[in-house]
Every structure is written in structure tokens, then in C-alpha cells.
Amino acid sequence: MKSKRSGPTDPPVGHKRPRGTFWRPLKATMRQLLQTTPGINKIVPGGRVPVTRLYPYEKIELPASFRGQHVIDWYKCIGCELCAKVCPNECIYFESLEVTDKSPYLHPSRAMMDENKEVVRRPAVDVGHCLFCGNCSEYCPTDAWMFSQEFEHADYSREDLFYHAEELKKPDAESDKKIVLINRMGEHPILEVDVCIGCRKCERECPTRCIDMVDGPNLRKGKPIVIPEFDYNKCIGCQQCVDVCPVDCLHMEEVGWPDGMKGFYNINFEGEVKLLEENEASIKAVTSGRRAQ
Amino acid sequence: MMPSGEQANIIGLRSREFVAWIDKNLQKPLKTGPGKMIMDGLVDKFINWAKRNSTWPLHLGIMCCAIEMAATSDPRYDIERFGVIYRSSPRQVDVLLLNGPISLKLRPVVRRLYEQMAEPKWVIAMGECTICGGPYYDSYSVVKGSYTFVPTDIFIPGCPVRPEALIDGFLKLSAKIKAERRGWIKTKKGRLVDATKGQLAEFGGDYTYEVKAVRPH
Numbered sequence: 001m002k003s004k005r006s007g008p009t010d011p012p013v014g015h016k017r018p019r020g021t022f023w024r025p026l027k028a029t030m031r032q033l034l035q036t037t038p039g040i041n042k043i044v045p046g047g048r049v050p051v052t053r054l055y056p057y058e059k060i061e062l063p064a065s066f067r068g069q070h071v072i073d074w075y076k077c078i079g080c081e082l083c084a085k086v087c088p089n090e091c092i093y094f095e096s097l098e099v100t101d102k103s104p105y106l107h108p109s110r111a112m113m114d115e116n117k118e119v120v121r122r123p124a125v126d127v128g129h130c131l132f133c134g135n136c137s138e139y140c141p142t143d144a145w146m147f148s149q150e151f152e153h154a155d156y157s158r159e160d161l162f163y164h165a166e167e168l169k170k171p172d173a174e175s176d177k178k179i180v181l182i183n184r185m186g187e188h189p190i191l192e193v194d195v196c197i198g199c200r201k202c203e204r205e206c207p208t209r210c211i212d213m214v215d216g217p218n219l220r221k222g223k224p225i226v227i228p229e230f231d232y233n234k235c236i237g238c239q240q241c242v243d244v245c246p247v248d249c250l251h252m253e254e255v256g257w258p259d260g261m262k263g264f265y266n267i268n269f270e271g272e273v274k275l276l277e278e279n280e281a282s283i284k285a286v287t288s289g290r291r292a293q
Numbered sequence: 294m295m296p297s298g299e300q301a302n303i304i305g306l307r308s309r310e311f312v313a314w315i316d317k318n319l320q321k322p323l324k325t326g327p328g329k330m331i332m333d334g335l336v337d338k339f340i341n342w343a344k345r346n347s348t349w350p351l352h353l354g355i356m357c358c359a360i361e362m363a364a365t366s367d368p369r370y371d372i373e374r375f376g377v378i379y380r381s382s383p384r385q386v387d388v389l390l391l392n393g394p395i396s397l398k399l400r401p402v403v404r405r406l407y408e409q410m411a412e413p414k415w416v417i418a419m420g421e422c423t424i425c426g427g428p429y430y431d432s433y434s435v436v437k438g439s440y441t442f443v444p445t446d447i448f449i450p451g452c453p454v455r456p457e458a459l460i461d462g463f464l465k466l467s468a469k470i471k472a473e474r475r476g477w478i479k480t481k482k483g484r485l486v487d488a489t490k491g492q493l494a495e496f497g498g499d500y501t502y503e504v505k506a507v508r509p510h
Binding site: 051052053054055056059060088089090126127128129130131132133151152153154155156157158159160161167 | 368369370371374421424425426427428430438440445446447448449450451452455457458460461462464465469478480481482484486488492494
């Protein structure tokens with residue numbers, strides 16, 4: 001039994017096929033044929049183009065923030081090993097390279113103490129282990145880390161996925177040679193004076209030379225023990241001093257931005273820390289002179 | 294004279310033994326006579342062309358790189374242009390496409406899949422998890438790379454791998470198959486490596502090459 005609401009199911013007697021059931025679908029089919037035919041699709045309104053990108057010949061424009069191959073600006077890198085510390089996969093290794101004392105990569109402000117003066121440390125990456133998370137470039141205190149758009153890393157052996165420092169180097173001409181110093185960790189080393197033995201290891205290791213050794217309050221054989229004094233304007237929070245300390249007298253503490261973050265700090269070639277705008281003239285003078293040599 | 298199939302017991306042979314049998318009874322007699330010119334110049338080249346233009350991977354998704362594997366076969370990238378068609382049975386495929394961290398529990402399964410594939414076969418390690426464990430490199434349950442237990446031919450780093458990078462990996466596999474006659478191929482850095490087989494590290498101990506049989510024969 002049917003409900004009252006349901007309409008008539010059978011067509012009324014004498015029903016004719018509605019007009020256009022043959023021509024209208026055919027017209028639609030012909031339109032689609034014209035819209036998708038190569039050549040004609042450009043003339044016909046609403047013509048479609050193929051969506052396939054012919055990859056090896058035609059490459060898709062990647063977003064600007066795409067992280068591909070690592071590129072390191074050797075002029076800016078100060079060898080603080082902060083990238084290796086923040087790397088979640090621990091795939092960044094540091095290579096020590098011997099250079100002459102006239103090397104442009106050996107910035108006076110970041111040169112090591114006497115015996116290490118002709119050594120620069122630059123990062124090398126195991127690309128086969130890299131997460132491409134971008135932590136290294138995010139935390140880099142001098143903005144030396146970049147990522148290029150290169151993504152074709154595929155290779156035939158595992159060993160060739162280890163990229164040495166020279167292979168990740170940015171070409172010298174592309175570098176703008178402006179070092180900024182930003183403490184992106186938001187932490188500074190704090191000293192426990194009574195534990196310190198005055199070994200000067202932290203002073204030797206500091207990549208920005210922000211540590212100055214001064215006489216401390218404690219005495220050994222009648223003479224005061226030297227303790228490190230930190231210049232927190234220069235400090236980038238890289239924890240190198242904490243790592244090398246043999247007696248664990250240093251620890252990191254959250255301090256906050258020095259003088260309310262006026263701008264980017266910069267080390268010039270004399271080793272003075274100033275705002276970047278004040279230092280630009282001296283950087284230009286020195287780098288142009290080096291190029292002439 | 295070629296022994297009959299029953300005599301040689303072809304049906305009971307493993308794939309590798311079958312290839313050895315073919316080599317002994319078909320390739321060797323044909324290649325030591327007047328047929329050598331034809332076999333070397335024509336048939337081998339044709340077989341090589343056929344092999345490198347139909348690298349069918351196994352449709353096996355382990356983890357998130359499988360999403361990119363699926364995206365590679367969509368109309369935008371269309372990997373079937375290169376004769377790469379995903380098949381669901383290991384008997385029908387040439388390439389074992391591993392895309393994700395291989396846990397210790399999955400390792401015998403992957404090894405078994407590799408054994409089930411018919412020769413010639415290749416392995417592609419896609420993504421850093423398959424290459425070396427990735428972010429789980431410290432985990433007790435993740436194998437430190439597929440090359441510790443299956444000979445891996447192509448390593449594609451990335452997290453995840455872009456679809457174009459996967460296509461690039463397949464093209465490099467084709468180049469490797471093309472270089473089989475030559476015997477060596479250049480890596481991206483210009484080093485020469487063996488083109489006839491994949492890389493297999495032998496650590497010994499926990500990571501052994503041979504995986505125990507799942508079921509006794």
C-alpha cells in the first residue's frame with residue numbers, strides 16, 4: 001500500500017521524451033573534446049591545459065621556504081657548533097680545516113687562541129640522516145646556514161651521502177660578508193666561582209671571544225685564581241664553554257635579551273661589538289682591500 | 294643438450310638458482326659460439342632496454358613517505374611516464390621500494406618479500422628512516438638502514454622525499470641498469486661504484502644478512 005505523499009511512479013500516458021536528450025549531451029561531449037584537444041584548447045573558451053609537469057625537463061617552482069641542500073656561508077660561520085647541538089638527528093659534524101693566517105675565513109674576532117689560530121671549524125652534514133627540519137638555520141647566531149632549492153640527492157651508495165664542509169660551502173661571490181650576532185638560545189653561561197679552577201679552557205674555546213679572564217676572589221698558594229668574565233653583548237649562548245669546562249662550574253641560565261634588543265649586533269674586524277649599521281663601513285673597507293690582494 | 298625441465302627440476306628451484314640454471318644451460322652455450330655476436334649486440338641490449346623501462350615497484354607503504362609515493366603516481370607527476378607501475382604482488386615486481394623506518398619485527402618480512410621477488414631485482418631506500426633509521430636512530434626497535442639486510446641500490450634522502458626526487462631516483466636506477474654492461478657507475482660526487490649489485494653492509498651480530506625462515510620447509 002502506498003503512502004499518500006508519494007507521487008505517481010508510472011509516467012503519464014502519452015508521455016514524450018523531453019526535447020534535447022540527444023543534442024544537448026552530444027553538444028557537451030563535443031565541447032569537452034574541443035576543450036581538451038591540444039592546440040584547439042587555447043582557442044576555445046574554457047579550454048583546459050594538461051596538469052602533468054614533465055619533471056626532468058620542466059621543474060615546478062618550489063616555495064621560497066623549501067629546504068633542500070644545505071649551504072653554509074664560510075664568511076659568516078664562526079664555528080660555534082650550535083647547529084650540531086640543536087640538531088635532533090645529530091647528523092652535523094664539524095671538520096677542522098687548516099688555513100693560513102691570511103685566510104679570509106679567519107676572522108680576527110673569532111680566531112682561536114695561539115695554537116688554534118690557523119684552524120677554522122666548519123660544519124659537514126650526513127644528508128642521508130638529515131631531517132630537513134631547519135633547526136640549524138633557525139638557531140644559527142650569524143645566519144650562516146641556508147638551504148638551497150636542490151632536492152635531487154639520490155645516490156648509489158650510502159657513503160656518498162656524507163657531505164664534507166667544502167662541498168656545502170657557499171660560493172664566495174654570493175656572500176655579503178655581514179655577520180650578525182644574535183643570541184637565539186636566550187641563555188647565557190653563569191659561573192660558580194668557588195668551583196672554578198682557572199684553566200682558561202673556556203676563554204680558548206669561545207668563538208666570539210666574549211670571555212675575559214680576571215682575578216677571582218679565591219686564592220691558591222696565596223695568589224688569586226682567575227675566573228672568566230662574560231661580555232653578554234657578545235655571547236651567543238652556544239654552550240661551548242659549558243661543554244669544555246672540566247669541573248662543571250658553568251651552567252646555562254635564561255637571562256633575556258641584552259638592552260631590549262635594539263638591533264643586530266655585529267663583530268667588526270677589530271673585534272669590537274657594535275650594532276650592524278655602525279659597522280657596515282668598516283666591513284666594506286676591509287673586504288674590498290682583501291679582494292684587491 | 295638442454296636437460297628437460299623435469300630432469301632439471303625447474304619448479305623446485307629458487308629464483309637465484311633458476312637464473313644460475315639459465316646461465317649454465319642457455320647463456321653459456323649460446324655465448325660461446327657464433328651466437329655470441331647476436332646475444333651480446335642485440336638480445337642483451339634489448340633485454341636491458343626492457344628492464345630499465347619497466348621498473349615496477351612493490352606497492353608497500355610502511356610510513357609517511359608512502360603518501361609521497363602515492364602522490365608520485367597522480368596526474369601532476371605521473372610516474373607511469375617512465376614505466377613505473379605499482380604492483381601489489383612481490384612476484385610481479387622488479388623494485389622493492391622501502392619507504393619508512395623498518396622495525397625489527399618488519400625486517401624478516403621485508404627480507405622475505407625481497408626473496409619472493411623474481412630476478413632481476415633492485416631495492417630503493419626512500420627517505421632518511423630507511424637509509425639509516427632517521428629520527429629513530431637511537432631506538433631499540435628500528436633497524437639502522439635497509440642496506441644492513443637487503444642490498445640497496447638507490448638511496449634517496451629527504452624527509453619526506455619530494456615526488457620529483459622519487460622520479461629522479463627511478464631515473465638514476467634506470468641509469469644504473471643501463472650501466473650494467475659497463476660494470477660501474479659514477480655517483481653524484483664522481484666516485485665509481487659497482488653497477489651490477491646493490492650496497493650491503495655486513496655488521497655481523499644482530500644485523501645479519503640472512504634472516505631465519507619464518508616457516509620450516
